[in-house]
Structures are given as structure tokens and as C-alpha cells.
Amino acid sequence: MADDQPTKRPDDESGANMGWTAVGYLLAGMAVWGFVGWLIDRWLGWHGIATATGAVLGTAGGIYLVFRKLGG
Amino acid sequence: MDVTAVLAADTPFPPSVEDIFTPGIGGSVWLTKFSLMVWFAVALLIVFFLVAYRKPQLVPTRTQWLAESAYGFVREGVTREVIGAEGVRFAPYLATLFCFLFVTNIFGVIPPLQVSPNSHIAFPIVLAVVSWVLFIYLGIRRHGLLKYLKINLIPDAPVALLPLLIPIEFFSTFILRPITLSLRLFANMFAGHMLLLVFTLGGFTLLGASNIALKGVSLLSFAMAIILTLFELVVAVLQAYVFVILTASYVQGALASDH
Numbered sequence: 001m002a003d004d005q006p007t008k009r010p011d012d013e014s015g016a017n018m019g020w021t022a023v024g025y026l027l028a029g030m031a032v033w034g035f036v037g038w039l040i041d042r043w044l045g046w047h048g049i050a051t052a053t054g055a056v057l058g059t060a061g062g063i064y065l066v067f068r069k070l071g072g
Numbered sequence: 073m074d075v076t077a078v079l080a081a082d083t084p085f086p087p088s089v090e091d092i093f094t095p096g097i098g099g100s101v102w103l104t105k106f107s108l109m110v111w112f113a114v115a116l117l118i119v120f121f122l123v124a125y126r127k128p129q130l131v132p133t134r135t136q137w138l139a140e141s142a143y144g145f146v147r148e149g150v151t152r153e154v155i156g157a158e159g160v161r162f163a164p165y166l167a168t169l170f171c172f173l174f175v176t177n178i179f180g181v182i183p184p185l186q187v188s189p190n191s192h193i194a195f196p197i198v199l200a201v202v203s204w205v206l207f208i209y210l211g212i213r214r215h216g217l218l219k220y221l222k223i224n225l226i227p228d229a230p231v232a233l234l235p236l237l238i239p240i241e242f243f244s245t246f247i248l249r250p251i252t253l254s255l256r257l258f259a260n261m262f263a264g265h266m267l268l269l270v271f272t273l274g275g276f277t278l279l280g281a282s283n284i285a286l287k288g289v290s291l292l293s294f295a296m297a298i299i300l301t302l303f304e305l306v307v308a309v310l311q312a313y314v315f316v317i318l319t320a321s322y323v324q325g326a327l328a329s330d331h
Contacts, residue, residue, distance in 0.1 A: 017321055024252065028244035033236070061236040068227055 022066045029062025030055050087269060093192060106189045113175040113189075117168075143167045146316065154320040155327070162323060165206075169199070170316045173257070177308035180264055181301050188308070191262040193254065200254035203319040208246070211326030220326075253318060260311045264304045271297035 037054025041047065097103045124139035132140055146167035151159040173190070180188035189195045211220045225241045226234065271293050278290035 017317070020252070020318070024244045024248050025240065028248050029240045032239045032243045036239075057236060058240065061233070061240050064229070064233065065227060065237060065240060068229060 018070050022070060025065045025069070026059060026062040029058035029060070029065070031058070033058025033061065087273070092187065092265070092269075105185075105187075106192050106195070109179055109185060109189045110176065110195065113172060113179070116175060117171050142171055146170050150313075150317055150320050154317060155324045158327065159320065159324065162320070166316050166320055169203075169319065170312050173199070173312035173315055174309060177261060177312055178305070180261055180308060181268075181304050186268075187265050188261040190257050190311075191265045193258045196254035196257040197250075199257075199315070200250040203253060203315075203322060204250040206319070207322040207326040210323060214327055215329075223329075249322060253315065257311055257315055260307055264300075264307055267300050268297060268304065271300060 034051055034055035037050035037052070040050040040054070044050070094105045097105075097108075120135070121139055124135045128136060143163070147160065147163040150170070151163045151166055155162060176189045176195070178188075179185045180191065211224070214220070215223060224245050225238050227237050227241060229237055275290045275293035275297060278286050278293055281287060281290075
């Protein structure tokens with residue numbers, strides 16, 4: 001059954017697989033928080049400050065997740 | 073320019089959208105070159121596997137050997153490798169997916185067809201949505217909705233960071249996966265088609281040029297078209313493999329107990 005299978009660790013996966021996971025997180029971070037920032041910009045009329053902040057924060061979050069999931 | 077004279081025969085130059093995505097046969101929306109190719113691929117696979125397994129022998133015939141190695145490759149090389157022993161029950165689906173993608177991708181370099189149905193975004197989208205529904209369904213059935221969401225959305229991180237990370241996890245797992253799955257296949261097949269088109273039409277254009285040196289360069293262009301055709305053959309196999317292995321890895325992720 002499933003339980004006697006050794007659980008796959010992320011580093012068992014192929015390099016390409018890890019690459020796509022990493023790219024996915026980075027893109028997702030940028031896109032999600034950039035979009036939230038863009039909405040705030042539109043709402044408060046901040047001319048892009050929130051978009052930029054959001055994208056940077058999101059990228060930071062994405063990088064954090066990449067380290068958490070793929071780094072050791 | 074006398075280029076047009078040479079090309080006038082019936083090579084459309086420059087090619088328009090309708091030359092690649094030909095309009096439906098007899099004005100029909102559903103009966104297009106692409107949908108016909110998909111039906112053809114389905115028929116081809118059904119007939120091939122029926123014939124191959126009609127009278128299975130211990131020492132396989134060549135057709136049986138081919139069918140067995142295709143299935144065996146997906147079963148051992150993809151399913152067992154990525155999902156583990158439990159994954160063998162997905163081998164039939166993944167093997168079907170692999171063979172279907174392989175055949176439809178290879179259409180891109182088969183002379184009378186010359187284009188893969190997968191270079192139309194609609195076809196990769198449907199396949200990606202099937203994989204997407206499959207892994208979400210499996211995950212929810214295995215863990216229950218709440219636990220499944222918890223596993224996928226809440227990373228092992230300080231609580232203060234969670235509001236930042238949860239939307240990223242959600243977006244990358246549930247939104248980005250089907251998009252990248254379909255776009256990767258579509259873009260690879262479409263770009264391959266474009267490349268072949270550029271070098272083949274480029275060859276004809278150069279051949280029609282008045283300058284003798286340019287005529288010579290057309291040889292280079294045709295040579296590139298041939299090399300890229302072989303390259304496309306590799307891409308066709310590779311993209312079928314990548315699609316299947318990613319689907320398998322999503323299924324594995326949905327079934328895994330910890331993350």
C-alpha cells in the first residue's frame with residue numbers, strides 16, 4: 001500500500017522538475033502580489049508604488065518558498 | 073520582384089492565420105483539419121493496440137513488442153519512477169496520454185499533415201484540464217477537502233509569513249499548473265511549426281531571388297529545414313514525455329501525505 005512506500009523527497013525529482021517548480025513559485029509570487037498591488041494602486045491612485053512593492057514582496061515570498069521546498 | 077512569380081504557384085506568402093489554422097471543411101466549425109487529425113490519431117492508436125494485443129504471444133511479434141515497450145516505458149519509466157508502486161493504476165491513463173501526444177506531436181513532421189493539432193491551444197488546454205481535474209480529485213479523495221487544502225496551501229513557515237505565502241501557493245498549484253502544462257506543449261509545437269515554415273518558405277524565396285548568390289543561400293535554408301525537421305522529431309517525443317511526467321508528478325504530489 002501507499003504507506004510502506006518511502007515518501008518521495010523533492011530532491012529525488014529530476015532537475016527539470018525542480019526547475020519548473022522554482023520558476024512556478026517565482027512567477028506566482030510576482031504575479032499574485034503584483035496584481036494585488038495593482039488593485040491597491042487603482043483603488044487609492046498610488047501610481048504604481050503598490051504594484052512595485054507587491055511584485056518585490058511576492059518575489060521574496062516566491063524565493064522563500066523555493067528555498068523551503070527545494071533547498072535541502 | 074520575381075520572387076512572387078516563383079511563389080505564385082500556390083505557396084501562400086506571407087502565410088496568414090488561415091493558412092495555418094485552416095477554416096472548417098464545408099464551413100463547419102467542428103470539422104477542421106485539426107479535429108480530423110485528432111480523430112485519426114485516436115483511430116490509429118485504437119487499431120494499433122488492438123492489432124498488437126489481438127493474439128498476445130510469449131515471444132512477441134514486432135507490433136506486439138512495440139506496443140509493449142510503449143506501455144512498459146510509461147509504466148516503469150514514468151509511473152513507477154515518479155508515483156511509486158501505487159501509481160501503477162494510473163499507468164493505463166498515462167500511457168494513453170503519452171501515445172496520443174506522441175502521435176499528434178509527430179503529425180507536425182509527417183508530410184501530408186505537416187502540423188500538429190497541439191499547435192492549436194485548444195487541444196493542449198483540454199488535455200491539461202483533464203490532468204488538473206485528475207490531480208485535484210485524487211488529492212481531495214485521498215485527504216478530504218480541508219486536509220488537502222491544508223497540505224497544499226500552508227507551507228512549513230513562520231505564521232507571520234503565511235499571509236504572504238498562501239496566495240502564492242494557491243496560485244502556483246491550482247492556477248499556474250494547468251496553464252504552464254498547456255502552454256508548454258502548445259508553444260513548443262507551434263514554434264516548431266513556425267521554424268519549419270520560416271526555413272522552407274525562406275528557401276523558396278531565396279531560390280526565387282534574382283541575385284545568384286542569394287539563390288545559393290537557399291540551399292542553406294533548405295538544409296536548415298531538414299535539420300530542424302529531425303529536431304522537431306526529438307521535440308515531439310520530448311514534449312509528450314514532459315507532459316506525462318509532469319502529470320505523474322502532480323498526481324504523486326496529490327497523493328503524498330506530507331509536503
